[in-house]
Amino acid sequence: xxxxxxxxxxxxxxxxxxxxxxxxxxxxxxxxxxxxxxxxxxxxxxxxxxxxxxxxxxxxxxxxxxxxxxxxxxxxxxxxxxxxxxxxxxxxxxxxxxxxxxxxxxxxxxxxxxxxxxxxxxxxxxxxxxxxxxxxxxxxxxxxxxxxxxxxxxxxxxxxxxxxxxxxxxxxxxxxxxxxxxxxxxxxxxxxxxxxxxxxxxxxxxxxxxxxxxxxxxxxxxxxxxxxxxxxxxxxxxxxxxxxxxxxxxxxxxxxxxxxxxxxxxxxxxxxxxxxxxxxxxxxxxxxxxxxxxxxxxxxxxxxxxxxxxxxxxxxxxxxxxxxxxxxxxxxxxxxxxxxxxxxxxxxxxxxxxxxxxxxxxxxxxxxxxxxxxxxxxxxxxxxxxxxxxxxxxxxxxxxxxxxxxxxxxxxxxxxxxxxxxxxxxxxxxxxxxxxxxxxxxxxxxxx
Amino acid sequence: xxxxxxxxxxxxxxxxxxxxxxxxxxxxxxxxxxxxxxxxxxxxxxxxxxxxxxxxxxxxxxxxxxxxxxxxxxxxxxxxxxxxxxxxxxxxxxxxxxxxxxxxxxxxxxxxxxxxxxxxxxxxxxxxxxxxxxxxxxxxxxxxxxxxxxxxxxxxxxxxxxxxxxxxxxxxxxxxxxxxxxxxxxxxxxxxxxxxxxxxxxxxxxxxxxxxxxxxxxxxxxxxxxxxxxxxxxxxxxxxxxxxxxxxxxxxxxxxxxxxxxxxxxxxxxxxxxxxxxxxxxxxxxxxxxxxxxxxxxxxxxxxxxxxxxxxxxxxxxxxxxxxxxxxxxxxxxxxxxxxxxxxxxxxxxxxxxxxxxxxxxxxxxxxxxxxxxxxxxxxxxxxxxxxxxxxxxxxxxxxxxxxxxxxxxxxxxxxxxxxxxxxxxxxxxxxxxxxxxxxxxxxxxxxxxxxxxxxxxxxxxxxxxxxxxxxxxxxxxxxxxxxxxxxxxxxxxxxxxxxxxxxxxxxxxxxxxxxxxxxxx
Numbered sequence: 003x004x005x006x007x008x009x010x011x012x013x014x015x016x017x018x019x020x021x022x023x024x025x026x027x028x029x030x031x032x033x034x035x036x037x038x039x040x041x042x043x044x045x046x047x048x049x050x051x052x053x054x055x056x057x058x059x060x061x062x063x064x065x066x067x068x069x070x071x072x073x074x075x076x077x078x079x080x081x082x083x084x085x086x087x088x089x090x091x092x093x094x095x096x097x098x099x100x101x102x103x104x105x106x107x108x109x110x111x112x113x114x115x116x117x118x119x120x121x122x123x124x125x126x127x128x129x130x131x132x133x134x135x136x137x138x139x140x141x142x143x144x145x146x147x148x149x150x151x152x153x154x155x156x157x158x159x160x161x162x163x164x165x166x167x168x169x170x171x172x173x174x175x176x177x178x179x180x181x182x183x184x185x186x187x188x189x190x191x192x193x194x195x196x197x198x199x200x201x202x203x204x205x206x207x208x209x210x211x212x213x214x215x216x217x218x219x220x221x222x223x224x225x226x227x228x229x230x231x232x233x234x235x236x237x238x239x240x241x242x243x244x245x246x247x248x249x250x251x252x253x254x255x256x257x258x259x260x261x262x263x264x265x266x267x268x269x270x271x272x273x274x275x276x277x278x279x280x281x282x283x284x285x286x287x288x289x290x291x292x293x294x295x296x297x298x299x300x301x302x303x304x305x306x307x308x309x310x311x312x313x314x315x316x317x318x319x320x321x322x323x324x325x326x327x328x329x330x331x332x333x334x335x336x337x338x339x340x341x342x343x344x345x346x347x348x349x350x351x352x353x354x355x356x357x358x359x360x361x362x363x364x365x366x367x368x369x370x371x372x373x374x375x376x377x378x379x380x381x382x383x384x385x386x387x388x389x390x391x392x393x394x395x396x397x398x399x400x401x402x403x404x405x406x407x408x409x410x411x412x413x414x415x416x417x418x419x420x421x422x423x424x425x426x427x428x429x430x431x432x433x434x435x436x437x438x439x440x441x442x443x444x445x446x447x448x449x450x
Numbered sequence: 451x452x453x454x455x456x457x458x459x460x461x462x463x464x465x466x467x468x469x470x471x472x473x474x475x476x477x478x479x480x481x482x483x484x485x486x487x488x489x490x491x492x493x494x495x496x497x498x499x500x501x502x503x504x505x506x507x508x509x510x511x512x513x514x515x516x517x518x519x520x521x522x523x524x525x526x527x528x529x530x531x532x533x534x535x536x537x538x539x540x541x542x543x544x545x546x547x548x549x550x551x552x553x554x555x556x557x558x559x560x561x562x563x564x565x566x567x568x569x570x571x572x573x574x575x576x577x578x579x580x581x582x583x584x585x586x587x588x589x590x591x592x593x594x595x596x597x598x599x600x601x602x603x604x605x606x607x608x609x610x611x612x613x614x615x616x617x618x619x620x621x622x623x624x625x626x627x628x629x630x631x632x633x634x635x636x637x638x639x640x641x642x643x644x645x646x647x648x649x650x651x652x653x654x655x656x657x658x659x660x661x662x663x664x665x666x667x668x669x670x671x672x673x674x675x676x677x678x679x680x681x682x683x684x685x686x687x688x689x690x691x692x693x694x695x696x697x698x699x700x701x702x703x704x705x706x707x708x709x710x711x712x713x714x715x716x717x718x719x720x721x722x723x724x725x726x727x728x729x730x731x732x733x734x735x736x737x738x739x740x741x742x743x744x745x746x747x748x749x750x751x752x753x754x755x756x757x758x759x760x761x762x763x764x765x766x767x768x769x770x771x772x773x774x775x776x777x778x779x780x781x782x783x784x785x786x787x788x789x790x791x792x793x794x795x796x797x798x799x800x801x802x803x804x805x806x807x808x809x810x811x812x813x814x815x816x817x818x819x820x821x822x823x824x825x826x827x828x829x830x831x832x833x834x835x836x837x838x839x840x841x842x843x844x845x846x847x848x849x850x851x852x853x854x855x856x857x858x859x860x861x862x863x864x865x866x867x868x869x870x871x872x873x874x875x876x877x878x879x880x881x882x883x884x885x886x887x888x889x890x891x892x893x894x895x896x897x898x899x900x901x902x903x904x905x906x907x908x909x910x911x912x913x914x915x916x917x918x919x920x921x922x923x924x925x926x927x928x929x930x931x932x933x934x935x936x937x938x939x940x941x942x943x944x945x946x947x948x949x950x951x952x953x954x955x956x957x958x959x960x961x962x963x964x965x966x967x968x969x970x971x972x
Contacts, residue, residue, distance in 0.1 A: 003820075003821060003824075003825040003828055003829075004820075005556055005558060005820070005821070005825075005829075005908075005909065006825070006828055006829065006832055006908055006909075007909065007910065007911035007912075007914070008832050008835070008836075008908070008911065008912060009912075012911070012912040013832075013835060015912065016835055016836070016838075016839045016912065017835070019839060019842055019843065020835075020838045020839060020841075020842040020856070021842065022838075022856070025831050025834070025835055027856070028834050028835065028838050028856040028858075029696070029724075029727065029834070029856075030855070030856065031695065031696035031697075031698045031855070031856070031858075032696050032698075032724070032727075032728055033698070033700075033701060036701075036728050036729075036732050036733055037727055037728060038601075038727070038728070038729060038732070040726070040823055040824060040827060042729070043598050043599065043726070043823040044598055045594075045595060045598055045599075045818075045822065045823040046819070046822050046823070047822035047823060047824050047825075048820065048821055048822035048824055048825040049819055049820060049822060050820075051560050051820065053819075054560060054564075054816055054819045054820050055560060055563070055564065057819060058564045058567065058588075058812070058815070058816060058819070059564075059567060059569075061569070061584045061587050061588055061591075062564075062567040062568070062569025062570050062584050063569055063584065064569070064583045064584030064587060065569040065570075065573055065581060065582045065583060065584035065585050066577070066581040066582075067568035067569055067572040067573060068568075068572045068573060068574055068577070069568060069572050070568070073574070075574040075576055075577055077576060078576075078803055078804075079574055079575055079576070079804070081572070081574065085496070085497055085525070087496075087525055087528065087529050089566075091529065091532045091533070091536075092751075093562060094532075094533070094536045095541045095542075095543030095544060096536035096537060096538075096539040096540075096541045096543075096544065097536050097539065097541075097751065097752055098541070098543075098557065098562075098749045098751055099541040099542040099543045099554075099557050099749055099750065100539045100540060100541045100542070100750065100751075100752050101547065101549055101552055101554060101750045101752070101753070101888075102750070102752070102753035102754075103752065103753065104549075105540070105879070105883065105888060105889055106946065106949045106951075107880070107883055107941050107944035107945065107946045107947065107948065107949065108538070108539065108540040108883055108888065108941075108944050108945065109538070109539055109540065109752075110535070110538035110539070110945050110946055111535040111536050111537065111538040111539035112539055112752040112753070114483070114485070114535050114538070115532070115535055116752075117485070117960075117961070117962070118485060118486050118487070118962070120960055120961050121485075121487065121961040121962045122520065124961050125518050125519045125520060126518060130961075131960050131961065132960075132961070134753075135754070137610040137611060137614060137754075137755070137802060138610065138802055138803060139803065140802045140803035141610065141614070141801075141802050166803065168800065168802075168803035168804065169803060171772075171799060171800040172799075172800050172801065172802050172803060174799060174800075175621065175771070175798065175799030175800050175801065179653075179654060179655040180655060211512075217510075218509060218510040218512050219510075219512075220510065220511065220512060245514075245518075246514075246518070247504075247509070247513065247514060248509065248512050248513065248514055249512045249513065249514050249515065250514060250518075253515070253516075262803075269571045269572060270571070270572055270573055270574045270575070271565075271570070271571055271573070271808050271809040272570065272573040272574070272575050272582065272585045272804075272805065272808035272809075273575030273803070273804025273805050273806065273808055274575075274610065274755070274757075274802075274804060274805075274806055274807040274808055274809060274810070275610070275754070275755030275757075275807045275809050275810060277755075287958065287960075293753065294958070294960055295960070296954040296955070296958050296959055296960055297954065297959040297960075298949050298950045298951065298953050298954035298959075299949070299950055299953070300462070300946040300947040300948060300949045300950070301462045301463055301464055301939060301947040301948045301949075301950075302947045304482075304946060304947070306946040306949045307949075308949045308950075308951050308954050310951065310954040310955050310958055310960075311955055311958060312955075313955070315645075316613070316645040316646050316648075316649035316650075317644075317645040317646075317894070318645070319645075319649070320645045320648040320649055320658075321648035321649055321651065321652040321658045322652070323645070323649040323652075325649070325653065326613045326616065326617060326646050326649035326650040326652075326653045327611070327613055327614075328611065328612060328613045328644075328645075328646050329610075329611035329612060329613065329743065329753060329754040329755070329756035330611075330753050330754040330755075331754045331755045332750070332751040332752035332753035332754040332755070333749070333751030333752060333754065333755060334751075334754070334755055336532075336751075336752065339486075340528065340532055342520065343486050343490075343496070343520075343521075343523060343528045343531070343532075344495070344496035344497050344523070344525060344528050345495060345496070345497050345520070346490060346494060346495045346496065346520050346521055346522035346523060347492070347517060347518055347519070347520040347521070347522055348492075348493055348494065348495040348522050349495035349496065349497040349499060349522075350518065350520060351518075352495070352499040352500070352501055352502070353497070353499055355502050355503070355504050356499055356500060356502050358504055358508075358509070359502045359504055362504075362508055379508070379510070380508050380509055380510030380511075380512070381508060382509075397578055398578060398580065401578045401580060401581055406574070406577055406578065406581065409576045413576060413786070414576075416787045416789050417787075417789070431499070
């Protein structure tokens with residue numbers, strides 16, 4: 003086996019040094035009856051690199067890659083162009099094959115990029131502090147709700163109807179253990195009325211902007227209403243690139259921002275691994291989940307970075323920790339940080355404008371198609387259209403023509419009969435004019 | 451010197467630096483590197499994009515009003531910056547990385563290549579299911595490997611890391627207990643457990659009852675049985691445990707647990723010791739997470755991403771979270787909603803958006819296909835053999851609290867051999883850095899004073915192990931001879947000397963700020 007450096011002679015010499023007669027003797031604490039022969043495993047034997055590559059390449063060919071044709075899926079995962087240098091740099095051995103930076107003297111590379119990441123996330127979200135990432139946007143949102151419950155010592159979380167349904171389900175799974183979760187009704191294309199649900203038991207209101215239907219929300223009145231009742235506003239962002247054009251949640255009085263960072267630096271990867279962004283106000287710092295990197299100095303006075311405030315964390319606080327999280331999204335944060343460093347202020351704002359312009363152009367184009375009605379009035383790079391037929395059927399029909407038209411809302415909200423005809427369409431810089439033309443033409447044909 | 455109750459020094463001390471200072475501040479290949487925010491300039495970018503202008507009419511009045519504050523850099527500057535940062539990191543690719551409990555084994559690059567195939571990497575999680583059949587096949591194949599290797603009937607694939615898998619397992623148990631019409635609030639956790647175990651149990655709404663260990667480093671069965679009762683939901687056991695030992699009484703433990711109406715959760719962090727030889731399902735386990743980033747070699751990436759699928763027994767399988775994967779004559783299909791559940795399924799909820807860590811699934815499957823069942827078994831045998839080789843070669847000069855018998859895939863030492871020398875476990879670990887090694891896991895498990903937990907994995911040659919043993923022996927001999935020069939203030943040859951963690955926590959600086967601007971008022 004090419005990955006195992008020990009030779010049979012090595013093994014014999016080692017057994018001898020240990021003073022046993024065989025490797026089996028080392029397993030003497032394992033009940034003999036629990037040891038099974040290899041034949042107990044209905045699995046193949048070792049294979050060479052060529053064979054494995056051949057097998058997996060064949061399986062991969064059974065799917066249609068997003069880049070293979072016109073493609074318009076979003077709703078929490080976005081296809082952007084990632085510069086080649088990002089993927090090259092994150093595959094450097096020193097980043098790829100290192101552990102959590104528990105020995106800071108030989109992990110300054112990881113610690114410094116984590117510090118840069120925290121700064122970038124704080125700047126993007128308009129918040130004071132950010133952690134070094136959580137698993138993804140949905141789990142970051144659930145952690146934000148739990149944090150709000152701890153801060154306010156109140157049980158109830160109110161979720162906007164525009165929150166991605168998978169996020170709502172994740173929050174319900176986690177937060178109903180310690181409290182109560184109330185979902186507002188979804189109002190596709192219109193602001194929902196979460197404010198009416200806020201009461202004296204409310205720990206937090208969770209509002210996504212742009213919401214799952216693409217609608218840009220004004221968070222300020224919601225923040226004011228929440229704060230008036232002693233509740234916190236949790237702002238959720240699933241398309242991080244939007245922060246290059248839209249007002250940051252921190253400047254709209256959000257108390258916690260939970261976001262999905264995938265769209266900067268990271269590919270679609272069929273849903274993971276992604277990277278959860280988490281930012282808040284300094285006064286809530288000690289209630290934050292997850293790792294934090296802090297600046298300090300070494301014994302010789304040089305600036306350096308360490309993991310800090312770990313007394314919040316499970317390996318120190320055990321059952322009193324703010325979260326059980328240990329592994330985070332290290333390498334995905336690095337991809338995010340490198341891509342954002344490459345973009346810079348100028349690049350990110352250009353990218354965001356470009357996405358918006360392309361989405362506006364496609365919305366205008368589709369609005370002219372008979373049987374298509376654009377229902378999202380204000381959007382970043384994603385909007386919802388009402389079709390004259392069930393959206394799921396239309397998507398399947400277009401997939402047959404090599405066009406991935408978007409996400410039928412019925413896939414996310416199968417219980418709601420009112421959303422059957424709704425389709426969420428996302429456009430990024432990777433969609434060409436020809437792609438948009440192809441979508442409009444195919445829709446016109448399928449809907450006629 | 452101030453220390454905590456594990457004997458760990460809590461301040462870095464000070465040193466005199468008599469070395470010749472260079473003009474640049476760099477030293478040969480060791481470059482100092484400022485923060486990215488300190489090297490950029492306005493207007494520059496490393497990505498060429500058209501400068502389109504927009505009307506504000508469709509932004510709902512929510513256009514960003516002030517600049518973000520990001521620096522502008524060209525591509526070569528960004529590449530150099532991150533290459534220079536990378537050179538301040540230790541890595542498995544560069545040397546032995548004996549972090550106990552972390553399984554820092556070789557990360558084959560084939561796996562990286564496979565995960566980047568467009569048919570896996572460039573797939574949207576909500577693309578029509580007819581267009582993602584290959585991805586679903588990978589998940590299905592990996593499920594087969596995981597259930598076969600563990601001898602368990604079902605597996606939940608969506609948890610994103612070990613601790614997330616623990617949570618998934620406990621929520622499954624909670625749902626199973628609720629379905630029986632019972633309420634059970636207590637979870638038994640051995641004192642040697644990973645910190646994630648009690649943290650997860652608390653997170654899932656349980657109270658934690660700690661079970662003491664025996665003098666031979668195992669769970670005290672008498673205490674465990676005494677604590678079992680009608681309010682116990684589960685026990686959480688790591689096996690092999692964090693002392694590097696197999697819990698001999700595991701079947702007895704499982705029987706007692708089941709007799710009390712509770713479930714048996716196993717922390718699978720140490721599965722690398724027994725994979726291909728022992729099936730946890732045969733031991734009476736009801737749920738176990740598998741850290742794909744440990745046993746199945748997906749890269750640790752500086753702290754993630756991981757993946758933590760949870761295998762489940764027949765009793766718990768119906769309660770696995772959404773989504774579920776089914777295979778019928780129409781092909782593979784994800785069930786994402788309660789409306790179309792197969793008979794008997796009663797999912798407790800959803801762990802996260804979408805369907806799990808696909809990128810990690812491809813890598814883990816490539817690892818498994820490369821190894822085969824025989825290679826998986828060889829890997830665990832070599833991991834155990836190498837750990838025992840280290841234990842046998844060092845226990846006369848270091849102190850091994852459970853060194854009388856064999857260990858599993860990691861060898862545990864304590865600091866009693868350092869007693870009276872003034873040298874701590876931390877000093878010893880930092881001296882290893884000067885010798886070119888990443889230190890072992892230190893001060894864990896908590897049940898041993900000044901713990902040093904060494905996990906070499908199966909990826910080291912005998913020559914590499916011999917060299918490591920030689921260095922540790924010499925260090926131990928110098929320490930016990932009270933030659934403290936190598937230990938005082940170590941490391942000497944790393945990119946940084948010891949860092950002041952106390953100061954970092956006392957006055958946290960968690961982000962860069964432009965120095966000459968007034969800071970935002972709270």
